[in-house]
Amino acid sequence: MKATKIIQLLVIALAITMVGTGCRKKQAGVTPIRNRDTILRDPGIGGTYDPNLNPIGSESPFDKPQSTKFSNPDDFNQDRSALAANTVHFEYDSSVVKSSERGNVEAVANYLKSNTSVGLLVEGHCDERGTEDYNNSLGERRATALRAALLDLGVNADHVVTRSYGEYKPVATGQDESAYSQNRRGEFVVLMPK
């Protein structure tokens, strides 16, 4: 019974299709096409900003919130050479601060503890082997891992801020492990009041 109904429906549907397509030859009318070109305006360097946006919400008790004092590192004089020798390198696809890098992290911590007026920007970098967007997060994860290691050594949390550069700022341009291993790194930039 049900099957018969279904077949009937099918036959009707097919008939409609065939009738529908059989009488399809149309006169060639003219279809006007709307021009959809759009005018774009570049915001230029100015842009529009509202400093009242982005209120700070609730925090997790386990968090170590980023520095507010040094939240915009570009408001400070940046010294890239002071801690250049202490750049930390990472394993492939890892944000673990290796025990072999402990000397570098301790040197940075000691520098900050004896220079209490300065801030620190920790930059996280990746090799080019991940996807771009994955590397943006991985670079930040490396930077925050280094920041956490510095805080564990007693560095003032309000003096350290992080930034990811993903795979965008390689120091070595080759496409081999030797280049990749140099590019998987965390760099320390000293921030001094202008």
Place this chain on the structure above:
Amino acid sequence: MKLKHTLAIFCLATLLGTAVPTSAETIRIVGESGLNEKPIPVSLSGFSGEALEVIQFDLTVQGFSFTAPEAAQYLLSGSANGNVTGRAQDRINQSYLVNKSYSGASVRRQAHAFVDDFLAALGRKGLGGTKIAFKRDTGVNSEIAIADFDGFGAQTVTTDNSIVISPSWIPGRLALCYTSYRNGAPDIYQHDLSSGRRTPVARYPGSNLSPAVSPDGKRVAMILSRSGTVDLYVGDIDGGNLKRLTKSREDESSPCWSPDGNWICFAGKYNERRALWKIPAGGGEPVRVSTGGTPNPSEPDWSPDSKWIVFTSQRGGGFDICVVKSEGGSATVLVEGEDPSWGPNSRTVVYARRAGKGKSLSMLDVPTKQTKTVSRISGKNSQPSWAK
């Protein structure tokens, strides 16, 4: 007539699944899997120059192949002398699906319109007039550019002279969200391309990354490190009502929205394993989206029809575009490439492909796995986003 035709297709699809009856060869039904479809053979005659180029591009990226008339399912013919005239005829029953002349705008827009009319006659939605945004390398920096989906009319829309990345269209508007390092730190902005007005979405201490705008255009999912860890957040597009969705020690990346706006899918790492997850957009427990053991999934994008999630899998030597049902399951490897973004037709995907040191954009028709390089766009380009 069109309604009846649709009804017929619906009945057949429901009752017969993937089977195609001989008396209705014009009807093509996407099977339950939606994958491994054969391209529909068409013949082209009479078109030349720019019109021919447009028609070939549009048909290739929407699942058609080109053949001699005797082997074709549809015969497409016409001319492009000043204006485009186009006919689409069913070879078996000789009926005309399209028989039109076009005027106005440009030959290329007329050619896109002809392909869209042909697809509409098959019950499908064409891609003519849709736009893509992408990141364009400018040397040490990058800017955001937009173009027609076929790469025509590419225009750079930022001049920040810094790293500008991760464009995401605001649905229904000629407007984008993206991350720019223009002030030093990576901050998220929304940018109305008609007025040029740009306003911050997230400028928290630390990094503000990977914005993805909700289907209703009101909220933004993003990756922030303001708390000291890298986590997924959602906030209003004007910067208010920030809510933290994850509190993991590991990093999350690449959020995207379900078309109903209820879920945010992202790539995460838990217990040392990278996987895709989805989490209620209002907050809650993350749910694993199984990708059947595909190595290192990232960069998910949820299809507008809600059925699929396309993503990048990273294996030893490279990257593959893969697709999985949105509820998870076994994934299908499609082609080599990365960072896929669905077109509004829920079947074509724009993605980036590595070529030497740079990346370039390509189109993929998911059901047939046909690809086409977007060769009109020169230079190094990646991170495409298709406007919906």
